[in-house]
Amino acid sequence: MLKHRVIPALLLREGGLVKTQRFGKHQYIGDPINAIRIFNEKEVDELMLLDIDASRQMREPDYDLIESVAAECFMPFGYGGGISSIEQARRLFSLGVEKVVLQTAALANPRIISEIAQRFGSQSVVASIDIKRDWLGRYRLWSSSRRKTLRGDWLETLRLLVEAGAGEILLNSVDRDGMQQGYDLRLIDNAAHAVGIPVIALGGAGSMQDFLLAAESGASAVAAGSLFVLQGPHRAVLISYPNYSELESIFRGKDVS
Amino acid sequence: MSRTISVIDYGCGNLASVLNMIQHVGGTARLLSSPEQLGEVEKIILPGVGAFDHGIGVLREGGWVQALEAAVLERKVPIMGICLGMQLMTCGSEEGQLPGLGWIDASAKRFRPTDSRLKVPHMGWSEVRQVRPDPLLPETADARRFYFVHSYRVECRNPDDVLLLSEHEEQFVAAFRHGNIWGFQFHPEKSHRFGMELFRCFLEV
Numbered sequence: 187m188l189k190h191r192v193i194p195a196l197l198l199r200e201g202g203l204v205k206t207q208r209f210g211k212h213q214y215i216g217d218p219i220n221a222i223r224i225f226n227e228k229e230v231d232e233l234m235l236l237d238i239d240a241s242r243q244m245r246e247p248d249y250d251l252i253e254s255v256a257a258e259c260f261m262p263f264g265y266g267g268g269i270s271s272i273e274q275a276r277r278l279f280s281l282g283v284e285k286v287v288l289q290t291a292a293l294a295n296p297r298i299i300s301e302i303a304q305r306f307g308s309q310s311v312v313a314s315i316d317i318k319r320d321w322l323g324r325y326r327l328w329s330s331s332r333r334k335t336l337r338g339d340w341l342e343t344l345r346l347l348v349e350a351g352a353g354e355i356l357l358n359s360v361d362r363d364g365m366q367q368g369y370d371l372r373l374i375d376n377a378a379h380a381v382g383i384p385v386i387a388l389g390g391a392g393s394m395q396d397f398l399l400a401a402e403s404g405a406s407a408v409a410a411g412s413l414f415v416l417q418g419p420h421r422a423v424l425i426s427y428p429n430y431s432e433l434e435s436i437f438r439g440k441d442v443s
Numbered sequence: 444m445s446r447t448i449s450v451i452d453y454g455c456g457n458l459a460s461v462l463n464m465i466q467h468v469g470g471t472a473r474l475l476s477s478p479e480q481l482g483e484v485e486k487i488i489l490p491g492v493g494a495f496d497h498g499i500g501v502l503r504e505g506g507w508v509q510a511l512e513a514a515v516l517e518r519k520v521p522i523m524g525i526c527l528g529m530q531l532m533t534c535g536s537e538e539g540q541l542p543g544l545g546w547i548d549a550s551a552k553r554f555r556p557t558d559s560r561l562k563v564p565h566m567g568w569s570e571v572r573q574v575r576p577d578p579l580l581p582e583t584a585d586a587r588r589f590y591f592v593h594s595y596r597v598e599c600r601n602p603d604d605v606l607l608l609s610e611h612e613e614q615f616v617a618a619f620r621h622g623n624i625w626g627f628q629f630h631p632e633k634s635h636r637f638g639m640e641l642f643r644c645f646l647e648v
Contacts, residue, residue, distance in 0.1 A: 188569050189567055
């Protein structure tokens with residue numbers, strides 16, 4: 187039986203790890219290689235590293251850093267940030283990255299997803315979307331690199347990305363980011379029912395119970411940042427990850443994805 | 444017993460992770476980019492990601508098949524097929540038209556779950572059940588789990604070949620073994636200590 191994957195999502199900025207709240211208030215967490223070594227020892231299901239500045243600064247991925255990270259990962263490793271060509275994707279795969287995560291380039295032109303999927307398989311491409319509620323509470327697509335709300339129906343965009351060949355969707359809630367008050371379950375439910383591919387929920391996890399709620403809402407995998415890198419009301423840096431038996435008891439009877 | 448593992452580089456697969464894992468468990472990894480290099484090898488890994496016909500086509504066009512068969516079928520060199528590499532060792536796959544290597548009496552079929560919550564590809568961590576003892580999988584009290592990414596599953600016609608079973612609505616073969624030939628559907632190079640143990644044992648066979 188397939189287990190729900192529980193994925194630390196780590197944010198990279200200027201060579202260091204940071205954690206954000208609602209995509210702002212960057213808090214420095216530490217050195218990425220150190221953190222990833224700890225996550226590796228804790229036997230995390232999978233790891234995602236997202237360079238949150240690369241696309242906005244029109245920068246390429248930091249290949250040296252990514253190679254060092256990949257060498258520490260004895261689990262699937264996804265990387266996102268600044269990927270705009272199939273050649274960049276190829277280079278990342280050759281360094282030991284399993285999955286590339288695309289947002290800015292994919293929203294500009296979903297064909298990049300198709301090209302990567304055709305050459306390397308759908309399982310290697312994750313399309314990432316950030317959703318922010320507008321003043322009426324409606325879900326809107328948010329462009330993190332342009333820092334603005336995009337026009338159009340977000341579910342339509344989601345379907346386009348799936349049709350293009352994305353293997354998974356990384357669904358992030360801007361409003362919930364770093365708040366640790368729970369995932370946006372309605373958002374997860376809407377997305378999971380609109381597409382046939384796995385949805386990875388991100389944004390808002392405050393406890394392991396939230397993983398179960400997200401899974402019950404249709405997420406195939408759950409990702410979290412703050413929960414795995416911060417501790418306590420003062421948001422002190424502490425890297426943690428539940429052990430296998432804890433995760434098993436949380437998801438007991440729910441291992442369908 | 445050789446601690447050098449030769450990895451076939453035929454353009455299909457995430458080789459960096461495999462090489463990284465071999466080095467991590469204390470082995471020496473050697474990347475083979477041409478079939479002539481297979482003459483002296485003592486252990487082989489056939490990795491693989493992607494479509495069946497593409498994979499088998501590249502192996503045939505690259506002249507790999509004859510050299511591999513001399514090593515695997517005649518000299519009985521231990522070989523480990525991973526993911527598509529495992530499926531290529533069978534007679535064929537529903538995914539393609541071309542025949543496989545035919546070393547194992549088996550073929551690959553697509554997952555067709557009736558439960559719509561079950562997705563294809565089968566992607567993620569699954570526990571496996573061992574059917575018989577094997578030097579690569581010494582007895583353990585712990586349930587082993589591995590990382591899988593695949594849309595097709597191998598069906599063995601010879602039940603004696605089945606080594607590990609897992610489940611994605613229906614039970615499927617997670618690993619087979621026939622003499623010196625092992626095939627793993629999952630990615631041991633991405634499966635933490637469970638994969639490390641498997642690679643360590645492969646160094647010892």
